[in-house]
Amino acid sequence: MSLEAEIKAVAREVGFDVAAIGRADPYVRAHRVLEERRARGHYPAFTEADIALRCDPKRLLPSARSVIALGISYLTAHRSRATRAGSDPKGQLSRYAWGHDYHPIMRARMQAIIEFLERRVPDLEAQAFVDTGPPVDREVAAQAGLGWYGKNACLYVPGYGSWVFLGEIFTNVELKPDPPVSLDCGDCDRCIRACPTGAIVEPFYVDPNRCISHLTQMGGAIPKELRPAMGLKVFGCDVCQEVCPWNQEAIVADRPEFQPLPEVGTAPSLIDMLTMTKGEFRRRFGPTAAAWRGKKTLQRNAAIALGNSRNPAAVPALARALAEDPKPVVRASAAWALGRIGGDDAYRALLQARERETDPEVRQEIEEALERVQGSRGTPAPPPPPAAPRPRSHAGG
Numbered sequence: 001m002s003l004e005a006e007i008k009a010v011a012r013e014v015g016f017d018v019a020a021i022g023r024a025d026p027y028v029r030a031h032r033v034l035e036e037r038r039a040r041g042h043y044p045a046f047t048e049a050d051i052a053l054r055c056d057p058k059r060l061l062p063s064a065r066s067v068i069a070l071g072i073s074y075l076t077a078h079r080s081r082a083t084r085a086g087s088d089p090k091g092q093l094s095r096y097a098w099g100h101d102y103h104p105i106m107r108a109r110m111q112a113i114i115e116f117l118e119r120r121v122p123d124l125e126a127q128a129f130v131d132t133g134p135p136v137d138r139e140v141a142a143q144a145g146l147g148w149y150g151k152n153a154c155l156y157v158p159g160y161g162s163w164v165f166l167g168e169i170f171t172n173v174e175l176k177p178d179p180p181v182s183l184d185c186g187d188c189d190r191c192i193r194a195c196p197t198g199a200i201v202e203p204f205y206v207d208p209n210r211c212i213s214h215l216t217q218m219g220g221a222i223p224k225e226l227r228p229a230m231g232l233k234v235f236g237c238d239v240c241q242e243v244c245p246w247n248q249e250a251i252v253a254d255r256p257e258f259q260p261l262p263e264v265g266t267a268p269s270l271i272d273m274l275t276m277t278k279g280e281f282r283r284r285f286g287p288t289a290a291a292w293r294g295k296k297t298l299q300r301n302a303a304i305a306l307g308n309s310r311n312p313a314a315v316p317a318l319a320r321a322l323a324e325d326p327k328p329v330v331r332a333s334a335a336w337a338l339g340r341i342g343g344d345d346a347y348r349a350l351l352q353a354r355e356r357e358t359d360p361e362v363r364q365e366i367e368e369a370l371e372r373v374q375g376s377r378g379t380p381a382p383p384p385p386p387a388a389p390r391p392r393s394h395a396g397g
Protein backbone atom coordinates (compact mmCIF):
# COMPACT_ATOMS: atom_id res chain seq x y z
CA MET A 1 0.00 0.00 0.00
CA SER A 2 1.36 3.46 -0.87
CA LEU A 3 1.93 5.96 1.94
CA GLU A 4 -0.84 8.13 0.45
CA ALA A 5 -3.30 5.22 0.65
CA GLU A 6 -2.15 4.42 4.18
CA ILE A 7 -2.70 8.03 5.28
CA LYS A 8 -6.24 7.95 3.88
CA ALA A 9 -6.96 4.64 5.59
CA VAL A 10 -5.67 6.00 8.91
CA ALA A 11 -7.74 9.17 8.41
CA ARG A 12 -10.88 7.04 8.10
CA GLU A 13 -9.90 4.90 11.06
CA VAL A 14 -9.46 7.90 13.35
CA GLY A 15 -12.80 9.40 12.34
CA PHE A 16 -12.51 11.50 9.17
CA ASP A 17 -14.88 10.87 6.27
CA VAL A 18 -12.59 12.20 3.55
CA ALA A 19 -8.94 12.99 2.96
CA ALA A 20 -7.04 14.31 -0.06
CA ILE A 21 -3.49 15.33 -0.75
CA GLY A 22 -2.19 18.55 -2.26
CA ARG A 23 1.07 20.34 -2.83
CA ALA A 24 2.22 22.90 -0.29
CA ASP A 25 2.36 25.61 -2.95
CA PRO A 26 1.17 29.20 -2.41
CA TYR A 27 -2.57 29.76 -2.77
CA VAL A 28 -2.49 32.36 -5.51
CA ARG A 29 -6.27 32.69 -6.06
CA ALA A 30 -7.04 32.98 -2.35
CA HIS A 31 -4.33 35.64 -2.04
CA ARG A 32 -5.85 37.71 -4.85
CA VAL A 33 -9.42 37.23 -3.58
CA LEU A 34 -8.50 38.22 -0.03
CA GLU A 35 -6.74 41.39 -1.27
CA GLU A 36 -9.81 42.29 -3.34
CA ARG A 37 -12.20 41.64 -0.46
CA ARG A 38 -10.08 43.73 1.89
CA ALA A 39 -10.15 46.63 -0.61
CA ARG A 40 -13.97 46.40 -0.65
CA GLY A 41 -14.27 46.28 3.15
CA HIS A 42 -15.24 42.59 3.06
CA TYR A 43 -12.24 40.99 4.72
CA PRO A 44 -13.69 38.30 6.99
CA ALA A 45 -13.66 38.98 10.71
CA PHE A 46 -12.13 36.53 13.18
CA THR A 47 -9.25 35.71 10.81
CA GLU A 48 -5.51 36.34 10.55
CA ALA A 49 -4.85 39.79 9.00
CA ASP A 50 -1.59 38.81 7.28
CA ILE A 51 -2.76 37.59 3.87
CA ALA A 52 0.66 36.30 2.81
CA LEU A 53 0.86 34.19 5.96
CA ARG A 54 -2.61 32.77 5.25
CA CYS A 55 -1.79 31.85 1.68
CA ASP A 56 1.67 30.30 1.83
CA PRO A 57 2.08 27.00 3.70
CA LYS A 58 5.86 27.55 3.82
CA ARG A 59 5.35 30.64 5.95
CA LEU A 60 3.73 28.38 8.54
CA LEU A 61 6.00 25.36 8.10
CA PRO A 62 9.16 26.25 6.14
CA SER A 63 9.82 22.60 5.25
CA ALA A 64 6.26 22.03 3.98
CA ARG A 65 6.00 20.02 0.76
CA SER A 66 2.54 18.47 1.01
CA VAL A 67 -0.85 19.14 2.50
CA ILE A 68 -3.28 16.54 3.82
CA ALA A 69 -6.77 18.05 3.60
CA LEU A 70 -9.35 16.41 5.84
CA GLY A 71 -13.10 16.55 6.26
CA ILE A 72 -15.77 15.23 8.66
CA SER A 73 -19.45 15.24 7.82
CA TYR A 74 -21.68 16.73 10.50
CA LEU A 75 -24.97 16.00 8.78
CA THR A 76 -27.43 14.17 11.04
CA ALA A 77 -30.95 12.96 10.35
CA HIS A 78 -32.48 15.73 12.53
CA ARG A 79 -34.21 18.94 11.45
CA SER A 80 -34.42 22.18 13.38
CA ARG A 81 -37.83 22.53 15.02
CA ALA A 82 -37.76 26.29 15.47
CA THR A 83 -41.19 27.76 16.15
CA ARG A 84 -42.48 31.24 16.76
CA ALA A 85 -45.86 30.28 18.23
CA GLY A 86 -46.94 28.97 21.65
CA SER A 87 -45.89 29.88 25.16
CA ASP A 88 -42.24 28.89 24.61
CA PRO A 89 -40.98 29.96 21.16
CA LYS A 90 -37.92 28.09 19.92
CA GLY A 91 -34.92 29.53 18.09
CA GLN A 92 -33.01 28.06 15.20
CA LEU A 93 -29.51 26.81 15.83
CA SER A 94 -27.46 26.02 12.75
CA ARG A 95 -26.42 22.44 12.22
CA TYR A 96 -22.75 22.94 12.94
CA ALA A 97 -23.58 23.86 16.53
CA TRP A 98 -25.92 21.01 17.42
CA GLY A 99 -23.37 18.52 18.64
CA HIS A 100 -19.94 18.64 20.23
CA ASP A 101 -17.58 21.42 19.15
CA TYR A 102 -15.66 20.17 16.14
CA HIS A 103 -12.40 22.00 16.94
CA PRO A 104 -11.00 19.74 19.69
CA ILE A 105 -12.40 16.67 17.92
CA MET A 106 -10.58 17.45 14.69
CA ARG A 107 -7.37 18.51 16.43
CA ALA A 108 -7.18 15.20 18.31
CA ARG A 109 -7.84 13.21 15.12
CA MET A 110 -5.23 15.14 13.13
CA GLN A 111 -2.77 14.55 15.96
CA ALA A 112 -3.44 10.80 15.60
CA ILE A 113 -2.54 11.03 11.89
CA ILE A 114 0.65 12.94 12.75
CA GLU A 115 1.57 10.23 15.27
CA PHE A 116 1.07 7.58 12.61
CA LEU A 117 3.33 9.55 10.24
CA GLU A 118 5.96 9.95 12.95
CA ARG A 119 6.16 6.16 13.19
CA ARG A 120 6.45 5.81 9.40
CA VAL A 121 8.66 8.75 8.37
CA PRO A 122 12.00 9.76 9.92
CA ASP A 123 12.40 13.49 10.76
CA LEU A 124 8.74 14.20 10.22
CA GLU A 125 7.65 17.82 10.46
CA ALA A 126 3.95 18.57 10.51
CA GLN A 127 1.51 21.28 11.59
CA ALA A 128 -2.24 20.84 11.86
CA PHE A 129 -4.90 23.55 11.58
CA VAL A 130 -8.65 23.75 11.83
CA ASP A 131 -10.71 26.90 11.44
CA THR A 132 -8.88 29.18 13.89
CA GLY A 133 -5.45 28.89 12.23
CA PRO A 134 -4.19 31.21 9.48
CA PRO A 135 -4.85 28.90 6.46
CA VAL A 136 -7.93 29.42 4.29
CA ASP A 137 -9.33 25.94 4.95
CA ARG A 138 -11.67 25.82 1.94
CA GLU A 139 -8.97 26.86 -0.49
CA VAL A 140 -6.56 24.29 0.95
CA ALA A 141 -9.27 21.63 0.53
CA ALA A 142 -10.19 22.77 -2.99
CA GLN A 143 -6.56 22.78 -4.15
CA ALA A 144 -5.97 19.33 -2.67
CA GLY A 145 -8.93 17.91 -4.58
CA LEU A 146 -11.11 17.29 -1.52
CA GLY A 147 -14.02 19.16 -3.09
CA TRP A 148 -15.22 22.11 -5.11
CA TYR A 149 -16.73 25.55 -4.46
CA GLY A 150 -20.47 26.10 -4.56
CA LYS A 151 -21.80 29.54 -5.47
CA ASN A 152 -22.45 30.08 -1.75
CA ALA A 153 -18.64 29.85 -1.33
CA CYS A 154 -19.02 26.61 0.62
CA LEU A 155 -16.72 23.71 -0.11
CA TYR A 156 -18.66 20.72 -1.41
CA VAL A 157 -17.30 17.22 -0.97
CA PRO A 158 -18.53 14.63 -3.45
CA GLY A 159 -21.16 12.49 -1.71
CA TYR A 160 -21.26 14.59 1.47
CA GLY A 161 -22.30 17.98 0.13
CA SER A 162 -21.21 21.04 2.08
CA TRP A 163 -22.00 19.66 5.57
CA VAL A 164 -18.32 18.99 6.14
CA PHE A 165 -15.87 20.49 8.63
CA LEU A 166 -12.43 21.07 7.19
CA GLY A 167 -8.91 20.86 8.55
CA GLU A 168 -5.42 20.30 7.20
CA ILE A 169 -1.95 19.03 8.02
CA PHE A 170 1.06 20.68 6.41
CA THR A 171 4.02 18.31 6.29
CA ASN A 172 7.55 17.99 4.96
CA VAL A 173 6.75 14.55 3.49
CA GLU A 174 6.66 14.45 -0.31
CA LEU A 175 3.29 12.95 -1.27
CA LYS A 176 1.60 12.39 -4.60
CA PRO A 177 -1.18 14.99 -4.99
CA ASP A 178 -4.78 14.10 -5.87
CA PRO A 179 -6.47 15.53 -8.96
CA PRO A 180 -8.95 18.43 -8.52
CA VAL A 181 -12.69 17.73 -8.35
CA SER A 182 -14.30 19.05 -11.51
CA LEU A 183 -17.92 19.67 -10.47
CA ASP A 184 -19.83 22.93 -10.38
CA CYS A 185 -23.28 24.42 -9.75
CA GLY A 186 -24.14 24.86 -13.41
CA ASP A 187 -26.99 27.35 -13.85
CA CYS A 188 -28.38 26.88 -10.35
CA ASP A 189 -28.51 30.03 -8.24
CA ARG A 190 -30.92 28.92 -5.51
CA CYS A 191 -28.55 29.86 -2.69
CA ILE A 192 -28.12 33.36 -4.07
CA ARG A 193 -31.87 33.88 -4.33
CA ALA A 194 -32.64 32.29 -0.96
CA CYS A 195 -30.19 34.26 1.19
CA PRO A 196 -32.45 36.33 3.49
CA THR A 197 -30.06 39.31 3.52
CA GLY A 198 -28.75 39.12 -0.05
CA ALA A 199 -25.30 38.37 1.34
CA ILE A 200 -24.16 36.32 -1.67
CA VAL A 201 -23.43 39.36 -3.79
CA GLU A 202 -22.21 37.28 -6.72
CA PRO A 203 -21.29 33.62 -7.22
CA PHE A 204 -18.50 32.57 -4.79
CA TYR A 205 -18.69 35.93 -2.99
CA VAL A 206 -20.29 36.23 0.44
CA ASP A 207 -20.34 39.73 1.92
CA PRO A 208 -19.45 38.77 5.50
CA ASN A 209 -21.06 41.95 6.87
CA ARG A 210 -24.48 40.82 5.62
CA CYS A 211 -24.15 37.06 6.21
CA ILE A 212 -26.53 36.07 9.03
CA SER A 213 -23.93 33.64 10.34
CA HIS A 214 -21.66 36.63 10.92
CA LEU A 215 -24.46 38.74 12.41
CA THR A 216 -25.08 36.07 15.04
CA GLN A 217 -21.36 36.01 15.94
CA MET A 218 -20.35 39.66 15.71
CA GLY A 219 -19.92 41.80 18.82
CA GLY A 220 -22.07 44.82 19.64
CA ALA A 221 -25.42 45.78 18.20
CA ILE A 222 -26.62 43.99 15.08
CA PRO A 223 -27.42 46.51 12.30
CA LYS A 224 -31.10 47.38 12.66
CA GLU A 225 -32.01 46.98 9.02
CA LEU A 226 -30.77 43.36 9.01
CA ARG A 227 -32.46 42.20 12.24
CA PRO A 228 -35.86 41.27 10.76
CA ALA A 229 -34.22 39.02 8.14
CA MET A 230 -32.57 36.97 10.89
CA GLY A 231 -35.91 35.40 11.74
CA LEU A 232 -35.50 32.91 14.58
CA LYS A 233 -31.79 32.24 14.03
CA VAL A 234 -29.75 32.34 17.19
CA PHE A 235 -26.39 31.06 16.00
CA GLY A 236 -25.14 30.58 12.46
CA CYS A 237 -27.32 30.26 9.39
CA ASP A 238 -27.87 27.30 7.10
CA VAL A 239 -30.21 28.78 4.49
CA CYS A 240 -27.77 28.77 1.57
CA GLN A 241 -26.89 25.15 2.32
CA GLU A 242 -30.42 23.91 3.08
CA VAL A 243 -31.77 25.06 -0.29
CA CYS A 244 -28.88 23.55 -2.26
CA PRO A 245 -29.86 20.62 -4.52
CA TRP A 246 -26.48 18.95 -3.94
CA ASN A 247 -27.20 18.85 -0.23
CA GLN A 248 -30.56 17.11 -0.72
CA GLU A 249 -28.60 14.07 -1.84
CA ALA A 250 -25.88 14.26 0.78
CA ILE A 251 -24.90 11.16 2.72
CA VAL A 252 -26.31 11.37 6.25
CA ALA A 253 -23.21 10.40 8.19
CA ASP A 254 -25.14 10.67 11.49
CA ARG A 255 -21.99 10.67 13.59
CA PRO A 256 -22.63 10.31 17.32
CA GLU A 257 -20.36 13.28 18.16
CA PHE A 258 -22.50 15.66 16.10
CA GLN A 259 -25.93 14.51 17.28
CA PRO A 260 -27.92 17.35 18.88
CA LEU A 261 -26.99 17.57 22.57
CA PRO A 262 -29.97 17.04 24.86
CA GLU A 263 -29.38 20.31 26.76
CA VAL A 264 -29.72 22.44 23.63
CA GLY A 265 -31.25 20.33 20.85
CA THR A 266 -31.72 21.89 17.44
CA ALA A 267 -34.14 24.58 18.56
CA PRO A 268 -33.43 25.97 22.04
CA SER A 269 -36.09 27.81 24.03
CA LEU A 270 -35.60 31.51 23.31
CA ILE A 271 -36.90 32.61 26.71
CA ASP A 272 -34.51 30.19 28.47
CA MET A 273 -31.63 31.54 26.39
CA LEU A 274 -32.48 35.13 27.17
CA THR A 275 -32.69 34.48 30.90
CA MET A 276 -29.97 31.82 31.36
CA THR A 277 -27.38 32.14 34.12
CA LYS A 278 -23.65 31.76 33.55
CA GLY A 279 -23.83 28.18 34.85
CA GLU A 280 -26.74 27.32 32.55
CA PHE A 281 -24.88 28.83 29.59
CA ARG A 282 -21.81 26.71 30.33
CA ARG A 283 -23.80 23.55 30.83
CA ARG A 284 -26.00 23.94 27.76
CA PHE A 285 -23.84 25.66 25.17
CA GLY A 286 -20.33 25.09 26.59
CA PRO A 287 -19.70 21.81 24.73
CA THR A 288 -20.91 23.20 21.36
CA ALA A 289 -19.38 25.45 18.71
CA ALA A 290 -21.96 28.11 19.65
CA ALA A 291 -20.23 29.04 22.90
CA TRP A 292 -17.11 30.82 21.71
CA ARG A 293 -18.64 34.31 21.54
CA GLY A 294 -20.02 33.98 25.07
CA LYS A 295 -23.37 34.23 26.82
CA LYS A 296 -24.02 37.88 26.03
CA THR A 297 -23.95 37.26 22.27
CA LEU A 298 -26.43 34.38 22.50
CA GLN A 299 -28.74 36.43 24.74
CA ARG A 300 -28.64 39.34 22.31
CA ASN A 301 -29.53 36.92 19.49
CA ALA A 302 -32.34 35.36 21.55
CA ALA A 303 -33.83 38.82 22.12
CA ILE A 304 -33.74 39.60 18.39
CA ALA A 305 -35.32 36.22 17.57
CA LEU A 306 -38.05 36.80 20.17
CA GLY A 307 -38.78 40.14 18.51
CA ASN A 308 -38.99 38.40 15.16
CA SER A 309 -41.32 35.78 16.64
CA ARG A 310 -43.81 38.61 17.29
CA ASN A 311 -45.11 36.40 20.04
CA PRO A 312 -46.67 38.31 22.99
CA ALA A 313 -45.75 35.41 25.30
CA ALA A 314 -42.18 36.75 25.13
CA VAL A 315 -43.05 40.18 26.53
CA PRO A 316 -42.58 39.47 30.27
CA ALA A 317 -39.10 37.95 29.74
CA LEU A 318 -38.08 40.78 27.41
CA ALA A 319 -39.41 43.39 29.84
CA ARG A 320 -37.34 41.82 32.63
CA ALA A 321 -34.23 41.74 30.45
CA LEU A 322 -34.75 45.39 29.54
CA ALA A 323 -35.12 46.34 33.19
CA GLU A 324 -32.49 44.11 34.74
CA ASP A 325 -29.88 42.73 32.36
CA PRO A 326 -26.46 44.28 33.13
CA LYS A 327 -25.35 44.22 29.47
CA PRO A 328 -26.41 47.24 27.39
CA VAL A 329 -26.46 45.22 24.16
CA VAL A 330 -28.96 42.76 25.68
CA ARG A 331 -31.16 45.59 26.99
CA ALA A 332 -30.99 47.37 23.63
CA SER A 333 -31.99 44.21 21.76
CA ALA A 334 -34.79 43.55 24.25
CA ALA A 335 -36.10 47.08 23.65
CA TRP A 336 -36.04 46.50 19.90
CA ALA A 337 -37.87 43.20 20.34
CA LEU A 338 -40.58 44.77 22.52
CA GLY A 339 -41.07 47.42 19.85
CA ARG A 340 -41.44 44.73 17.23
CA ILE A 341 -43.96 42.69 19.25
CA GLY A 342 -45.92 45.74 20.38
CA GLY A 343 -49.10 45.78 22.51
CA ASP A 344 -49.92 47.45 25.82
CA ASP A 345 -47.59 45.40 28.02
CA ALA A 346 -44.60 45.99 25.76
CA TYR A 347 -45.47 49.68 25.65
CA ARG A 348 -45.61 49.94 29.46
CA ALA A 349 -42.31 48.07 29.85
CA LEU A 350 -40.64 50.46 27.42
CA LEU A 351 -42.03 53.54 29.18
CA GLN A 352 -40.84 52.25 32.56
CA ALA A 353 -37.38 51.44 31.22
CA ARG A 354 -37.12 54.91 29.69
CA GLU A 355 -37.43 56.39 33.19
CA ARG A 356 -34.38 54.54 34.46
CA GLU A 357 -32.09 53.77 31.53
CA THR A 358 -28.81 55.71 31.39
CA ASP A 359 -26.99 54.09 28.48
CA PRO A 360 -27.38 56.39 25.43
CA GLU A 361 -27.63 53.56 22.89
CA VAL A 362 -30.21 51.67 24.91
CA ARG A 363 -32.17 54.91 25.37
CA GLN A 364 -32.11 55.43 21.62
CA GLU A 365 -33.44 51.90 21.05
CA ILE A 366 -36.19 52.51 23.62
CA GLU A 367 -37.26 55.74 21.88
CA GLU A 368 -37.40 54.03 18.52
CA ALA A 369 -39.30 51.09 19.94
CA LEU A 370 -41.81 53.41 21.60
CA GLU A 371 -42.35 55.22 18.31
CA ARG A 372 -42.96 51.93 16.58
CA VAL A 373 -45.46 50.72 19.21
CA GLN A 374 -47.25 54.10 19.15
CA GLY A 375 -47.52 53.82 15.41
CA SER A 376 -49.46 50.60 15.87
CA ARG A 377 -51.57 51.95 18.80
CA GLY A 378 -52.32 55.36 17.33
CA THR A 379 -51.66 57.27 20.59
CA PRO A 380 -48.53 59.34 21.18
CA ALA A 381 -46.25 58.43 24.09
CA PRO A 382 -45.58 61.00 26.78
CA PRO A 383 -42.38 62.97 26.09
CA PRO A 384 -39.14 61.53 27.54
CA PRO A 385 -38.20 62.69 31.04
CA PRO A 386 -36.15 65.91 30.70
CA ALA A 387 -33.94 65.52 33.82
CA ALA A 388 -30.73 63.51 33.78
CA PRO A 389 -31.73 59.93 34.50
CA ARG A 390 -30.75 58.25 37.73
CA PRO A 391 -27.60 56.13 37.37
CA ARG A 392 -28.27 52.41 37.21
CA SER A 393 -27.38 50.48 40.31
CA HIS A 394 -25.29 47.89 38.49
CA ALA A 395 -22.37 48.16 36.11
CA GLY A 396 -22.76 47.59 32.36
CA GLY A 397 -20.57 45.15 30.46
Ligand code: B12
Residues within 6 Å of the ligand: 029, 030, 033, 034, 037, 044, 045, 046, 047, 094, 095, 096, 130, 131, 132, 133, 134, 135, 136, 137, 138, 139, 149, 152, 153, 154, 155, 156, 162, 163, 164, 165, 166, 167, 204, 205, 206, 208, 211, 213, 214, 217, 235, 236, 237, 238, 240
Ligand atom coordinates in the same frame (compact mmCIF):
# COMPACT_ATOMS: atom_id res chain seq x y z
C1 B12 B 1 -14.37 33.96 8.68
C2 B12 B 1 -15.20 32.72 8.44
C3 B12 B 1 -16.56 32.88 8.32
C4 B12 B 1 -17.21 34.24 8.15
C5 B12 B 1 -16.98 34.74 6.71
C6 B12 B 1 -17.28 33.67 5.66
C7 B12 B 1 -16.81 34.03 4.27
N1 B12 B 1 -17.46 33.46 3.28
O1 B12 B 1 -15.87 34.75 4.10
C8 B12 B 1 -18.68 33.94 8.51
C9 B12 B 1 -18.90 34.19 10.00
C10 B12 B 1 -19.73 34.73 7.74
C11 B12 B 1 -18.74 32.44 8.25
C12 B12 B 1 -19.90 31.76 7.97
C13 B12 B 1 -19.96 30.39 7.78
N2 B12 B 1 -18.96 29.52 7.98
CO1 B12 B 1 -17.12 30.04 8.26
N3 B12 B 1 -15.27 30.36 8.37
C14 B12 B 1 -14.60 31.45 8.38
C15 B12 B 1 -13.10 31.14 8.39
C16 B12 B 1 -12.58 31.29 9.82
C17 B12 B 1 -12.28 31.99 7.42
C18 B12 B 1 -12.91 32.11 6.04
C19 B12 B 1 -12.13 33.01 5.12
O2 B12 B 1 -11.08 33.49 5.41
N4 B12 B 1 -12.70 33.27 4.00
C20 B12 B 1 -12.06 34.09 3.01
C21 B12 B 1 -12.99 34.24 1.88
C22 B12 B 1 -12.40 35.17 0.85
O3 B12 B 1 -13.15 32.93 1.40
P1 B12 B 1 -14.48 32.38 0.75
O4 B12 B 1 -15.62 33.25 1.07
O5 B12 B 1 -14.55 30.94 1.13
O6 B12 B 1 -14.13 32.60 -0.76
C23 B12 B 1 -13.42 31.63 -1.52
C24 B12 B 1 -14.22 31.21 -2.73
O7 B12 B 1 -15.23 32.13 -2.97
C25 B12 B 1 -13.17 31.14 -3.84
N5 B12 B 1 -13.49 31.87 -5.03
C26 B12 B 1 -13.48 33.18 -5.22
N6 B12 B 1 -13.79 33.49 -6.48
C27 B12 B 1 -14.00 32.31 -7.12
C28 B12 B 1 -14.34 32.03 -8.44
C29 B12 B 1 -14.50 30.70 -8.83
C30 B12 B 1 -14.88 30.41 -10.25
C31 B12 B 1 -14.32 29.65 -7.88
C32 B12 B 1 -14.49 28.22 -8.28
C33 B12 B 1 -13.97 29.94 -6.55
C34 B12 B 1 -13.81 31.27 -6.20
O8 B12 B 1 -11.97 31.70 -3.35
C35 B12 B 1 -12.16 32.31 -2.08
C36 B12 B 1 -10.91 32.10 -1.23
O9 B12 B 1 -10.62 30.76 -1.02
C37 B12 B 1 -13.10 29.64 7.91
C38 B12 B 1 -11.98 28.78 8.50
C39 B12 B 1 -10.69 29.07 7.81
N7 B12 B 1 -9.64 29.26 8.59
O10 B12 B 1 -10.63 29.13 6.59
C40 B12 B 1 -14.50 29.15 8.35
C41 B12 B 1 -15.22 28.17 7.44
C42 B12 B 1 -15.11 28.68 6.02
N8 B12 B 1 -16.60 28.29 7.87
C43 B12 B 1 -17.27 27.20 7.85
C44 B12 B 1 -18.66 27.10 8.09
C45 B12 B 1 -19.21 25.72 8.39
C46 B12 B 1 -19.46 28.24 8.03
C47 B12 B 1 -20.98 28.30 7.98
C48 B12 B 1 -21.65 27.18 7.18
C49 B12 B 1 -21.49 28.26 9.45
C50 B12 B 1 -22.97 28.49 9.59
N9 B12 B 1 -23.79 27.48 9.40
O11 B12 B 1 -23.38 29.57 9.94
C51 B12 B 1 -21.22 29.68 7.35
C52 B12 B 1 -21.27 29.63 5.82
C53 B12 B 1 -21.41 31.00 5.18
C54 B12 B 1 -20.96 30.99 3.73
N10 B12 B 1 -21.88 30.76 2.80
O12 B12 B 1 -19.76 31.17 3.48
C55 B12 B 1 -16.42 26.03 7.37
C56 B12 B 1 -16.80 25.75 5.92
C57 B12 B 1 -16.92 24.28 5.59
C58 B12 B 1 -17.27 24.08 4.15
N11 B12 B 1 -17.50 22.82 3.84
O13 B12 B 1 -17.31 24.98 3.35
C59 B12 B 1 -14.96 26.62 7.56
C60 B12 B 1 -13.96 26.15 6.55
C61 B12 B 1 -14.54 26.21 8.99
C62 B12 B 1 -14.03 24.77 9.03
N12 B12 B 1 -12.75 24.60 9.24
O14 B12 B 1 -14.76 23.84 8.83
N13 B12 B 1 -17.49 31.90 8.27
